[in-house]
Amino acid sequence: MTDIDRRAFIRVTSSVAALGATIGFPSLALGATRRVVVVGGGVGGSTVAKYLRKLDSSIAVTLIETKPSYTACFMSNEVLSGERTLESLTFGYDGLRRHGVEVIQDTVVGIDPVKKTVRTAGGNNFDYDACVVSPGIGFKWETIEGYDKDVAAETVPHAWNAGPQTVLLRRQIEAMPEGGHVIIAAPPNPFKCPPGPYERASQIAMYCKHHKPRAKITILDPKDAFSKQGLYTEGWTKLYGYGTDNSMIDWIGAAGGGTVEGLDPDTLTLQAEIEDFQGDVINIIPPQKAGAIAFAADLVDGDWCPVEKRTFESQRHKDIYVLGDASSAAKMPKSAYAANSQAKVAAAAIVSRFQGLEPGDPTFVNTCYSVVGEDFGISVAAVYGLDTHTNTITPIPNSGGVSPSNASPEIRKREVSYAHSWFKNVINDMLE
Amino acid sequence: MNRENTMIKKVRNLIMAFVAMLPMAIMAAPSGQALSFTCAGCHGTDGSSVGPSMPAIAGMDPEVFVDAMKAYRDKQRNSTIMNRIAKAYSDEQFKAMAWFFASQRLYLQPQEYDMNLAKRGAKLHDKYCEKCHENGGRPGDAGTLAGQWMPYLEYTMDDFINGKRKWPRKMKRKVDAAIDEEGQDAVSTLIHYYGSQQ
Numbered sequence: 001m002t003d004i005d006r007r008a009f010i011r012v013t014s015s016v017a018a019l020g021a022t023i024g025f026p027s028l029a030l031g032a033t034r035r036v037v038v039v040g041g042g043v044g045g046s047t048v049a050k051y052l053r054k055l056d057s058s059i060a061v062t063l064i065e066t067k068p069s070y071t072a073c074f075m076s077n078e079v080l081s082g083e084r085t086l087e088s089l090t091f092g093y094d095g096l097r098r099h100g101v102e103v104i105q106d107t108v109v110g111i112d113p114v115k116k117t118v119r120t121a122g123g124n125n126f127d128y129d130a131c132v133v134s135p136g137i138g139f140k141w142e143t144i145e146g147y148d149k150d151v152a153a154e155t156v157p158h159a160w161n162a163g164p165q166t167v168l169l170r171r172q173i174e175a176m177p178e179g180g181h182v183i184i185a186a187p188p189n190p191f192k193c194p195p196g197p198y199e200r201a202s203q204i205a206m207y208c209k210h211h212k213p214r215a216k217i218t219i220l221d222p223k224d225a226f227s228k229q230g231l232y233t234e235g236w237t238k239l240y241g242y243g244t245d246n247s248m249i250d251w252i253g254a255a256g257g258g259t260v261e262g263l264d265p266d267t268l269t270l271q272a273e274i275e276d277f278q279g280d281v282i283n284i285i286p287p288q289k290a291g292a293i294a295f296a297a298d299l300v301d302g303d304w305c306p307v308e309k310r311t312f313e314s315q316r317h318k319d320i321y322v323l324g325d326a327s328s329a330a331k332m333p334k335s336a337y338a339a340n341s342q343a344k345v346a347a348a349a350i351v352s353r354f355q356g357l358e359p360g361d362p363t364f365v366n367t368c369y370s371v372v373g374e375d376f377g378i379s380v381a382a383v384y385g386l387d388t389h390t391n392t393i394t395p396i397p398n399s400g401g402v403s404p405s406n407a408s409p410e411i412r413k414r415e416v417s418y419a420h421s422w423f424k425n426v427i428n429d430m431l432e
Numbered sequence: 433m434n435r436e437n438t439m440i441k442k443v444r445n446l447i448m449a450f451v452a453m454l455p456m457a458i459m460a461a462p463s464g465q466a467l468s469f470t471c472a473g474c475h476g477t478d479g480s481s482v483g484p485s486m487p488a489i490a491g492m493d494p495e496v497f498v499d500a501m502k503a504y505r506d507k508q509r510n511s512t513i514m515n516r517i518a519k520a521y522s523d524e525q526f527k528a529m530a531w532f533f534a535s536q537r538l539y540l541q542p543q544e545y546d547m548n549l550a551k552r553g554a555k556l557h558d559k560y561c562e563k564c565h566e567n568g569g570r571p572g573d574a575g576t577l578a579g580q581w582m583p584y585l586e587y588t589m590d591d592f593i594n595g596k597r598k599w600p601r602k603m604k605r606k607v608d609a610a611i612d613e614e615g616q617d618a619v620s621t622l623i624h625y626y627g628s629q630q
């Protein structure tokens with residue numbers, strides 16, 4: 001660094017520090033303690049709680065979550081290959097408590113945007129100055145005849161929220177006879193984790209390759225294309241004989257009749273648009289919508305919650321912010337990285353508003369890693385800004401994209417190791 | 433030059449100026465902090481990665497940081513994903529993030545290492561690397577080695593040795609000399625030494 005650079009650096013650092021001092025200036029000094037109530041302790045909710053406290057420790061943050069701990073959906077496909085246990089995906093909230101977040105185990109059943117209170121199933125009311133809602137997804141059960149909550153819990157798991165159904169699906173695959181047939185019914189857009197169903201097929205194939213080499217995995221898809229399709233095709237071709245008569249994985253898109261309309265749980269038969277498919281193990285990933293509380297609190301327009309892209313404040317109710325899978329945040333996908341990134345934008349906006357300042361300009365990142373097989377990792381990455389003309393979240397031109405096709409084995413192997421690092425770092429950034 | 437030509441030139445300049453402005457003009461301008469927060473999902477909160485391979489970038493020397501980002505953006509440095517990410521930012525934004533990360537404390541995490549290898553590595557480091565990587569390779573103007581995640585250091589050393597990353601001036605000679613002295617596991621002993629600093 002030249003001397004001039006160094007001087008400039010010091011000058012700017014000290015002005016950054018000065019700015020930090022005003023930003024970090026506790027809003028307490030301006031009046032009563034500000035309260036933020038966070039609904040849902042998943043990726044969006046936990047991250048916003050941590051970053052609110054980090055940006056202004058005078059804010060009282062209460063996080064209300066139904067479950068005693070968080071089980072990550074991301075990397076849960078590795079439970080299906082036997083690479084991981086569900087316990088390795090489960091984390092407590094003590095880290096957030098150490099940041100001074102009050103964590104309460106309860107379920108939010110209503111939000112009153114006028115009185116600014118949140119009501120829980122446990123019968124408690126919580127006042128807020130700002131409320132952040134990050135409840136994840138709900139399922140549109142009515143779209144597949146013969147499929148419902150009970151069938152999912154007992155015989156045909158969706159396993160699209162990590163938990164007992166993930167373990168059930170794993171057991172079914174283990175118990176399946178050699179040469180057995182697994183069918184995955186993928187959902188229509190938009191849904192949580194666009195590359196997820198294809199990563200799932202890959203992880204199941206990774207297990208079968210060693211333990212049931214004659215098994216078949218069929219993906220029935222109501223779409224004609226899917227996320228990272230080129231790279232999945234490359235990986236499946238290299239690892240699982242895709243494209244040959246002996247391919248372990250078969251993908252049937254919309255044009256081939258991949259849209260599933262009904263299920264007969266007794267015979268494990270799916271009724272698809274053109275023909276029926278019978279399997280030994282069936283996994284239906286149903287069409288999706290925002291989590292129940294988004295509907296109860298009147299935050300939706302259609303299936304999802306419209307938000308201001310600068311702040312993630314609801315377009316339907318002031319002082320309520322909606323993050324993650326439940327929000328309409330096109331062109332960002334519904335992913336953990338996206339929810340984590342959105343949470344920081346919302347935290348900064350809330351802190352600015354408490355201090356009577358205009359929220360700054362947002363910036364977002366998304367990445368999804370997928371492990372297609374042993375030593376075969378791929379990724380998609382994007383950096384987004386706010387297009388102020390159209391008020392949409394727009395990828396920065398000429399950046400981002402998917403891993404290169406036909407990359408060296410060394411690069412594919414590194415991406416597996418970085419995928420596992422990403423998991424540890426994003427969990428840490430939410431909860432520690 | 434005739435009038436028509438001048439006109440064409442003017443119009444062309446105008447178009448070019450417009451094209452150059454386009455992405456910048458419609459995209460809002462986030463702060464250095466806002467930009468830096470987006471990296472945490474991979475590099476850890478404020479750049480202190482919890483591993484096992486993603487490099488920590490907290491406390492990184494700002495000039496090394498900017499050089500690294502430019503090298504990624506210009507495809508001058510082997511990478512799995514940073515080349516795609518770095519292309520989204522301007523030089524000014526690189527600087528803003530460099531300042532942010534330079535002012536963050538690097539929190540080191542324990543890593544598993546082999547004590548005997550680390551001891552041999554310490555001697556090699558003092559002899560061949562300490563001159564540029566001062567204080568056992570703590571964050572400085574030749575980057576961060578001490579406490580850096582060991583798999584990441586393996587990848588980088590592989591890239592240098594296999595010609596996939598440009599050698600810093602005079603470094604190759606020292607690495608070669610270290611290998612000459614200690615044999616093929618020289619690099620591995622050095623990495624265990626850096627990993628031992630926790």
Ligand SMILES: Cc1cc2nc3c(=O)[nH]c(=O)nc-3n(C[C@H](O)[C@H](O)[C@H](O)COP(=O)(O)OP(=O)(O)OC[C@H]3O[C@@H](n4cnc5c(N)ncnc54)[C@H](O)[C@@H]3O)c2cc1C
Nearest residue numbers: 040042043044066073074108135136193324325335336337
């Ligand atoms: C198989 C699979 C693989 C995936 N892989 C990846 C990946 O590799 N990369 C990636 O980026 N993303 C991945 N994802 C997506 C990621 O899991 C989600 O996008 C992310 O969790 C969204 O965060 P969220 O905060 O919106 O919701 P969630 O993380 O689902 O959190 C919602 C929380 O709110 C709680 N809640 C809901 N309603 C209430 C209420 N009324 N009161 C109290 N609490 C409530 C829930 O119990 C839950 O804990 C994957 C998903 C799946 C299913």
